[in-house]
Amino acid sequence: MGGLRALLAREDWIYLLGLLVPLAVYNIGLKAARVLGLPGPVGPVEFLDQVRSEVFFNLGYAALWIGLFALVRRGAGRWVLLVLFHLAAILVAAIATSAHFFYETTGSVLDYDLIVQSLHSWGDIQGVIANETTTLHWLLMSVVIFYAIAGPALLTGLFGSRLHVPVETPGRARFAPIAVSLLAISLGALSLLPGVTGSSKSFSRDPLANMVVTEFTEPDFEETSPEIETQLAAEDLPTDASLVQNAGTQKRNVVFIHLESTRAQATTPYNEEMETTPFMDKLADESLMAENAYTTVPHTSKAITAVNCGITPNLVRPITEAEPDGIPARCLPELLTDQGYDSVFFQSATEDFENRRQIAKNFGYEEFYPLEALPKEGFEQANYFGYEDDIMLPPSKQWLEEQKKTGRPFVAEYLTVTVHHDYKVPGRYGFKDFAEEEEYNRYLNTIYYQDRFLENLIDQYKEMGLYEDTIFxxxxxxxxxxxxxxxxxxxxxxxxxxxxxxxLIHDPQRFENGMRVIPPTNQLDVMPTVLDLLGYGVTGGTYPGSSLVRPLPMDRAVYASCFYDRTCMASIKNNEKYVYHFGNQEDEYFDLSEDPAEKQNVADDHAEEIDRRRESLLEWRSKVNTIYERHRDSLMGETTMMSE
Incomplete structure (x- = not known):
């Protein structure tokens, strides 16, 4: 007891522990809730292993502040320390709370890069945060902030002789603060160690400890190998590409219909047990249908780049594709404009999110109609991004009427938003019982709504006499x-x-009996397929995709990357899928022909194949990002030369 009194006075201990102990209980309690929510049973050993980092972090955090208060005992330094003590507690509680609710919402772990990038693009995400933040969240944070400011002083009045704020501690502690500080460092270092059971390393660490690890100690995956340098030197990138007419070239209309957040298994053509998309199912009977199609990056701005431009989007979280001239390729709308096409981009979402107006301009679309340009009367708001998709129909009809007068071909994009989280179902077409789980059922009902929009849009083209001469x-x-x-x-x-x-590619002049593509495909194949159907060749550059109207090798591999940096990637080949998690958790390997739900990880049986696939994925990532970096460097060089 005497040793503790040598460090701090009794009231000081009450004050400090009055904030440090509740903060530790709060942080550990949130982590315990996440651990208990993991899929499957969680045993005592796994539970302790998963909360271990939080225990060490909070013990180290407490030791750090006790050592600092024992060292800085009076004067201006103590006042500064006191203010930092309270601000740090609020910050730690805010990060712990944010990490908890972010994980509850997405199943992903909050990291430093995500926080920095989110703050940088605050305008894009504030609507999402406002939608996800409930009264309970605001109440919880209000209580935390109030207690972090006033709680310790109130406790000194309750358990001490008077209200007390430790602006000064008499005496000297000599070497004790150094010993406490070393203890804090040791405990903090232990909090950085990941768990050895169950989930990913990032999940097992305390949120702040994980940010330190991911920001400062994770290996660098950005280096460009000599092999990639050689490949890039030999490649003919499509930055100066143009189209060449052939004997069979037909200047027909092209319409992209973007199905927001729509997974294949939630639609009828890909899952006959689902009755969510009866119109799409009927359309599929007379269309080219890729049975195993994949996105390149599961995020809208990245996906539309792959579709419109025929190249892999930048495999980083920032939407560099929306920067002026941010795409190292000439995209399909721009190429078709050179051939006398007009172009238009409609979306039922706000134009502000991720600078959609600029990205449409980068693609080459001449006209852009976002939510802000659409009459809203008679239409419902679908979510924090926009309105129900039918809101695009009246301006589409008006634009098409004007376009018919010109007689020129056109390329159009319709970007839907109704299916996006948080799955609010417009009342226009009713509500059905597709699933028992409430949120999933709402999601399926938004897909049902989207199918009705699709039918309405196709009918509009039929009514206006444009259907037969349009590729959808x-x-x-x-x-x-x-x-x-x-x-x-x-x-x-x-x-x-x-x-x-x-x-699906629906061409009223082809595929009358339907066509099925079995090998894995992805969004990069859309542009070559459309050009093939139109009868155009490409000169001055090479696009990496393949036309789906031509035979594809069955052993073809396609790649996909998570949206967040250095999180996960996958390759799909021969009905076998490899998932790489950048060392954050064990590699995964699935036989999709036997295990389409990816329940059985058979990585142990494919060690050599996994090594090859991991190398290919890392090479692909490095190559793609190097292309974008070089493109940005070349633009900066041109700007410098112009300024000179």
């Missing part, structure tokens, strides 16, 4: 997770529910 491309940007593998929504859902998408 229906594609999902990504799927959606509902906890099947612990992931929710889409950005980091690398499993089939997150990356396998519907992809």
């Amino acid at each position: 491309v229906l594609y999902g940007d990504h799927g959606e997770g509902f906890g099947e593998h612990g992931r929710r929504q889409h950005d980091n859902t690398i499993y089939e529910e997150g990356i396998r998408i519907p992809l």
Whole structure:
């Protein structure tokens, strides 16, 4: 007891522990709730292993502040320390709370890069945060902030002789603060160690400890190998590409219909047990249908880049594709404009999110109609991004009427938003019981609504006499997770529910009896297929995709990457799927022909194949990102030369 009194006075101990102990209980309690919510049973050993990092972190955090208060005992330094003590507690509680609710919402772990990038793009995410934040969240944080400011002083009045704020501690502690500080460092270091059971390393660490590890100690995967340098030197990138007319070229219209958050297994053509998309099912009978189509990155702005531009999007979280001239390729709308086409981009979502107006301009679309330009009367708001998709129909009809007068061909994109989280179902077409789970059922009902929009849009083209001369491309940007593998929504859902998408190409002049493409395909194949159907060749550059109207090798491999940096990637080949988690958790390998739900990880049986696939994935990532870096460097060089 005397040793403790030598460090701090009795009232000081009450004050400090009055904040440190509740903060530790709060942080550990949130982690315990996440651990107990993991899929499957959690035994005592696994539970202790998963909360171990929080215990060590909070013990180290407490020791740090006790040592600092014992060292800085009076004067201005003590006042500064006192203010920092309270601010740090609020910050730690805010991060712990944010990490908890972020995990509850997405199944992903909050990290430093995500926080920095979110703050940088605050305008894009504030609507999401406002929608996800309930009265309970605000009440919880209000209580935490109030207690962090006033609680310790009130406790000194309750358990001490008077209200007390430790602005000064008499005496000297000599070497004790150093010993306490060393203890704090040791405990903090132990909190950085990941768990050895169950879930991923990042999940097992305390949120702040995980941020330190991921920011400062994770290996660098950005280096470009000599082999990649050689490949890039030999490649003919499509930055100066143009189209060449052939004897069979037909200047027909092209319409992209973007199916937001639509996973393949939630649609009738890909899952006959679902009755969510009867119109799409009928359309599929007379269309080219890719049975195993995948997104490149499960995020809208990345996916539309792959579809419109025929190249892999930048495999980083920032939407560099929305920067002026941010795409190292000439995209399909721009190429078709050179051939006398007009172009238009409609979306039922706000134009502000991820600078959609600029990205449409980068693609080459001449006209852009976001939510802000659409009359809203008579239409319902669907979510925090926009309104129900039927809101695009009146302006579409008006635009098409004007377009018919010109007689020129056109390329158009319709980007839907109704199916996006948080799955509010417009009342226009009713509500059905597709599933027992409430949130998933709402999701399926938004897909049912989207199918009705699709039917309405196709009917509009028929009524206006444009249907027969139009090629329609229906594609999902990504799927959606509902906890099947612990992931929710889409950005980091690398499993089939997150990356396998519907992809149909409907050409009224072809595919009368339908056509099925069995080998794995992805969004990069859309542009070559459309150009093949139109009869155009490409000169001045090479696009990496393949036309789906031509035979594809069965052993073809396609790649996908999570949206968040250095989180996960996958390769699909021969009905076998490899998932790489950048060392954060064990590699996964699934035989999709026997295990389409990805329940059985058979990685132990495919060690050599996994090594090859991991190397290919890392090479692919490095190559793609190097292309974007070089493109940005070349633009900066051009700007410098112009300024000179």
